[in-house]
Amino acid sequence: MHAPHRPPRHPHAWLPLLLLSQLLVAGIWWRWGWGVGLPSMLATHALAWWGVLAPGAALYGPVLARLPTQDREVWLTIDDGPSEDTAAILDLLDAHGAKATFFLVGDRAAARPELAREIARRGHGIGNHSATHPQAWFWALGPGRMLREIEDAQRQLTAIAGRAPRWFRSVVGHTNPFVHAPLRRAGLARVAWSARGFDAVQGDVDKVVSAIERDLAPGAIVLLHEGAPHGRNVEMIGRLLQRLDALDYRATLPDGDRG
Incomplete structure (x- = not known):
């Protein structure tokens, strides 16, 4: 399955565009007053926030949200591990002949290195999902902390698995x-998703799997989690794998991640 691996080439291109937009707003305000200037300013600020909060937004740098294929293939991506769920998920994937990419948190991998190595040994992909998973504040991290989150995880995961991750998922x-400059330095491409069931917070297996199934299509990138507080991620992934088999979808990895 081909997936365009596109690390950012111009990670600071947003800055002159931002400055230009605010100069235009200032000119509009001066020429037509606050009645036009204020809505113009709010519109540019709303666009900037959309670029931060929308997972598939490419305002600040490239992102992969769907794979360019017409084959009945999907890319399963599993966030937030390693966890107590990892071993059971690996067994389920093996039982269904499925492959997945595990977006691991660096500190969690360092605490459970045997699980991270087992993911790689069984032929699955390992992606970078930050060093500490600062869920509440990732959106607001400055350039120094963002660099540490991405580069520390990259070093940790490379040392444990013996292979540098190629993909990054934002928390x-x-x-x-400030995300894309560290991605360029590390040669990482950012991945979003096109199918999700909110399995990190939703504990109803049927609702999660039904929501994912509604968005399935050739090349779908499926967002999954492990270790959620509700304790049902293993069951959800097992049920989803059954549905993929029934619908004749194959869960495979991008070409460069296959062992």
Whole structure:
């Protein structure tokens, strides 16, 4: 399955565009007054926030949200591990002949290195999901902290798995303007998703799987989680794999991630 791997080439291109937009707003305000100037300013600020909060927004840098294929293939991506669920999820994937990419948190992988190595040994992909998973504040991290979150995780995961991750997923999907410079340095491409069931917070297996199934299509990138407080992620992934088999979808990895 081909997936365009596109690390950012111009991670600071947003800055002159932002400055230009605010100069235009200032000119509009001066020429037509606050009645036009204020809505113009709010519109530019809303666009900037959309670029941060919308997981598939490419305002600040490239992002992959769907794979360019017409084959009945999907890319399963599992966030937030390693966890107590990892071993059971690996067994389920093996039982269904499915592959997945695990977007691991660096500190959690360092605490459970045997699980991270087992993911790689069984032929699955490992992606970078930050070093500490600062869920509440990732959207607001400055350039120094953002660099540490991404580069520390990259070093940790490379040392444990023996292979550098190629893909990055932002925490909670939020991507502020400071994400892409570290991605360029590390050769990482950002991945979003096109199918999700909110399985990190929703404990109803049927609702989660039904929501994902509604968005399935050739090339779908499916967002899944492990280790959620409701304790039902393993059951959800097992049920989803059954549905994929019934619908004749194959869960596979992008070409460059296949062992």
